[in-house]
Amino acid sequence: MAGNTRCGFIAGGTWCLDRNRKIDAWPREDSVGIAWGLEERGGGPACNLAVDIKRLDPSIPVETIGLIGNDDAGRKLLAAADAAGLERRQIHVSDQAPTHSTEAFISQASGLRTHISDLGVSALLCPDHFDFSSTTARFMHLGLPGIHPKMDAPWQGDENGWVTVLKAARRVGLETNLELCTVTPERLRGLILPCLPHLDTLIVNDSEIGALAEAITVRDGKTDVEACTAASAAILQQGAMRLVTIHFPDGAITVSRDGASVFVPSVRVPPEAIVGPNGAGDAFAAGFMYGLHENWPIEECLGLGHAAAACSLRTAGTTDGVVGWRECLDIARRWGNR
Structure with missing residues (x-):
C-alpha cells in the first residue's frame, strides 16, 4: 500500500436475508413449482462483498453499513457479520419494519436465478445511516x-441519496465503487448517471453497461465485446472513473480513462461443480477490487475476479464458495480458462 495510508474496505447499502432454494424449472403462472434445499444466508452488496473480501484475505479490515430489522432475520445477519469478522458498528437496527428478505430460486433447468424480495427496512435506508468520519478504509463499495x-x-x-453518500465518501478520501441492480434501462440511467461524477471505479455486467450507454451489448445471448468496450469508453466520459470493468460469462474487460483495455477470459468451471450463480457477480467484484487494493496489474485483478466468481458457483449461498485468494487462483488454474 505504498503511497496510500488508507487500508481496507467499507461495503454499504443492502443487507438482506436470502432464502436460497433449488427448483426444477420456473413454473408458469397459475401453476405449481416444487422447491427444496432451503439455505438461509446473508445477501446484498453490503453483506456479500464484505464477506467475500474477508474470505479472500482475513487480514484486511472490512467495515459494513446497512439497516436491518429487530427480528430473527436481523439477528441472523448480525451473527453472519460477526462470524465473518466484519466491523459492523454501522449496521443499524430498526423497529419500524422487518428485515429485508429475498426468496432466491435457482432453476436446475436453466441455471438462472429468480429473486422475489420483501424490502422491509430497506425502504427506510437513507444517507443519514452512513458515517465516514472515523474510517481509515481505502475503498467504499455501495x-x-x-x-x-x-x-x-x-x-x-442532490439528484438522489446515492449521490449524497458517494460525495461524502470521496470528501474523506475513500475511493468509490457502485453496484447496480436489475431494473429497467430507463430507471437505471436515471439513478446511475448522476452518480458517475462521484465514482472512482465502476464494475458492471454486459447488459448493465449497455443500458447505461443506450447501446446493444448483447446480441442473441452473446456478449459483444467490442460494443462493451465502446460503451465503457462512452460512460467514462460522463464520469470521474479511472476505469470501467465489464464482466460476462465468457470473460471480463477493463477499459481505462486513457483508452487502454485489457481482456481476460473466464474460468472453465466444470458443469458438475456448478450449484448456483447467486453471488457470483459480487465475488468477481471482490476479487477484482482486492487486486486493486493490493496494486496488482489489471490483468491479475481480472484473473482473481474470475477465480473468485468460479469458486462462488460451487454453492447456493452468495459467499460460501469463496476461499482464500491463493486457493481461488489454484482452483482456477486447475480448471483452466475458456
Whole structure:
C-alpha cells in the first residue's frame, strides 16, 4: 500500500436475508413449482462483498453499513457479520419494519436465478445511516440503487441519496465503487448517471453497461465485446472513473480513462461443480477490487475476479464458495480458462 495510508474496505447499502432454494424449472403462472434445499444466508452488496473480501484475505479490515430489522432475520445477519469478522458498528437496527428478505430460486433447468424480495427496512435506508468520519478504509463499495426508495429519491439538493453518500465518501478520501441492480434501462440511467461524477471505479455486467450507454451489448445471448468496450469508453466520459470493468460469462474487460483495455477470459468451471450463480457477480467484484487494493496489474485483478466468481458457483449461498485468494487462483488454474 505504498503511497496510500488508507487500508481496507467499507461495503454499504443492502443487507438482506436470502432464502436460497433449488427448483426444477420456473413454473408458469397459475401453476405449481416444487422447491427444496432451503439455505438461509446473508445477501446484498453490503453483506456479500464484505464477506467475500474477508474470505479472500482475513487480514484486511472490512467495515459494513446497512439497516436491518429487530427480528430473527436481523439477528441472523448480525451473527453472519460477526462470524465473518466484519466491523459492523454501522449496521443499524430498526423497529419500524422487518428485515429485508429475498426468496432466491435457482432453476436446475436453466441455471438462472429468480429473486422475489420483501424490502422491509430497506425502504427506510437513507444517507443519514452512513458515517465516514472515523474510517481509515481505502475503498467504499455501495449498492443497490433501484430498491431503496429513500436513497433513490432526491436528497437535500442532490439528484438522489446515492449521490449524497458517494460525495461524502470521496470528501474523506475513500475511493468509490457502485453496484447496480436489475431494473429497467430507463430507471437505471436515471439513478446511475448522476452518480458517475462521484465514482472512482465502476464494475458492471454486459447488459448493465449497455443500458447505461443506450447501446446493444448483447446480441442473441452473446456478449459483444467490442460494443462493451465502446460503451465503457462512452460512460467514462460522463464520469470521474479511472476505469470501467465489464464482466460476462465468457470473460471480463477493463477499459481505462486513457483508452487502454485489457481482456481476460473466464474460468472453465466444470458443469458438475456448478450449484448456483447467486453471488457470483459480487465475488468477481471482490476479487477484482482486492487486486486493486493490493496494486496488482489489471490483468491479475481480472484473473482473481474470475477465480473468485468460479469458486462462488460451487454453492447456493452468495459467499460460501469463496476461499482464500491463493486457493481461488489454484482452483482456477486447475480448471483452466475458456
